[in-house]
Amino acid sequence: MSKEIQNKQQGCPVSKETQNKQQGCPMSKEIQNKQQGCPMSKEIQNKQQGCPMSKVKQDSGESNVIAPKCPFGYDSQTFKLGPFSCLICQALLFECSRCVPCSHVFCKACISRFNDCPLCGADIEKIEADIDLQSVVDRFIDGHARIKRGAVDTDKKQLVGEKKTVIYGDVSLERGAFLVQQAMRAFRANNVESAKSRLSICAQDIREQLEVAGNTSELCSQLGAVLGMLGDCCRAMGDGSSAVAYFDESVDFLSKVQTNDLEVTHTLSVSLNKIGDFKYYEGDLEAARDYYFRALDVRRNAIKDSSKAPSQVLDVAVSLAKVADVDRNLDAEDTATEGFEKAINLLKSLQINAEENALEQRRLSVLDFLSNQLSKK
Numbered sequence: 001m002s003k004e005i006q007n008k009q010q011g012c013p014v015s016k017e018t019q020n021k022q023q024g025c026p027m028s029k030e031i032q033n034k035q036q037g038c039p040m041s042k043e044i045q046n047k048q049q050g051c052p053m054s055k056v057k058q059d060s061g062e063s064n065v066i067a068p069k070c071p072f073g074y075d076s077q078t079f080k081l082g083p084f085s086c087l088i089c090q091a092l093l094f095e096c097s098r099c100v101p102c103s104h105v106f107c108k109a110c111i112s113r114f115n116d117c118p119l120c121g122a123d124i125e126k127i128e129a130d131i132d133l134q135s136v137v138d139r140f141i142d143g144h145a146r147i148k149r150g151a152v153d154t155d156k157k158q159l160v161g162e163k164k165t166v167i168y169g170d171v172s173l174e175r176g177a178f179l180v181q182q183a184m185r186a187f188r189a190n191n192v193e194s195a196k197s198r199l200s201i202c203a204q205d206i207r208e209q210l211e212v213a214g215n216t217s218e219l220c221s222q223l224g225a226v227l228g229m230l231g232d233c234c235r236a237m238g239d240g241s242s243a244v245a246y247f248d249e250s251v252d253f254l255s256k257v258q259t260n261d262l263e264v265t266h267t268l269s270v271s272l273n274k275i276g277d278f279k280y281y282e283g284d285l286e287a288a289r290d291y292y293f294r295a296l297d298v299r300r301n302a303i304k305d306s307s308k309a310p311s312q313v314l315d316v317a318v319s320l321a322k323v324a325d326v327d328r329n330l331d332a333e334d335t336a337t338e339g340f341e342k343a344i345n346l347l348k349s350l351q352i353n354a355e356e357n358a359l360e361q362r363r364l365s366v367l368d369f370l371s372n373q374l375s376k377k
Contacts, residue, residue: 088106099117220256295319
């Protein structure tokens with residue numbers, strides 16, 4: 001670390017370029033004072049498509065319930081960085097590690113890929129575990145959104161001039177959305193251990209709610225989606241047996257949901273296909289075909305019971321191709337050819353709007369693959 005930077009930054013060796021981008025060192029005392037202890041960057045739109053916990057309660061202006069707020073300003077619906085965030089993966093710190101000598105803190109998995117501090121550029125002489133800070137982060141996660149209040153009798157009429165009874169709402173679902181948000185952020189940054197840890201907490205929260213409320217459609221769909229993501233984490237870590245176990249449990253919970261929600265049926269079919277992929281590469285073709293066909297059945301029923309969205313029709317074509325590919329490997333050539341032809345005809349009849357360019361590119365890619373498969377006959 002150069003002496004010039006030390007003099008300019010007075011103990012916080014963050015480059016000028018980084019300061020402009022982040023509006024100051026994320027742990028600087030000046031920003032902490034301004035934001036009452038929770039230094040957040042400018043709000044960015046959350047791009048977490050398909051978050052299973054994304055439904056957040058809306059409260060009307062006349063409600064006696066005040067929507068709960070995290071004292072640190074973390075919100076499941078917005079993108080914020082705070083004192084407990086890793087500025088590499090932008091998720092909550094996991095296995096906090098402090099760089100020596102600059103003292104900047106990151107997740108262990110994130111900073112281990114660097115030789116120089118990504119914030120200030122100082123040479124990293126060694127990395128030390130920050131057990132005390134990690135303990136604070138863990139306590140924050142454990143207590144986040146655990147505000148419980150008794151219910152208010154909204155039907156009871158209040159006298160004129162009587163002091164209105166106000167309670168703070170329970171934010172258990174917001175806690176789930178928050179944890180999933182953090183997990184997805186970590187997963188995209190290849191910090192898989194962090195993602196798995198956050199998803200495990202979320203899954204445990206939902207299991208506790210299931211014990212009280214029973215197997216409701218909402219809770220089963222949420223748990224099924226989270227378990228599917230845990231399976232993805234295990235697969236990324238090379239733990240195939242655990243991944244299959246999570247996908248199997250995901251299928252079990254999602255199968256209990258009686259709904260026409262296309263997102264739920266898509267998640268169910270994806271979990272079935274992922275188990276089929278594991279069986280396929282293990283050489284168990286009969287089991288792989290069974291899972292692929294179950295996914296195909298789910299997708300066919302989805303487009304039969306609802307409007308035929310192009311993405312759903314494309315999913316059916318992909319499932320037809322998977323089943324046909326296994327049939328060919330099982331020496332059922334005629335059946336395989338029939339499956340490939342059905343998929344091709346389905347894709348050729350599919351009408352996609354001009355603005356859906358990504359979907360059209362996917363359709364053409366799958367169509368090209370299927371045509372090549374037929375030529376191998």
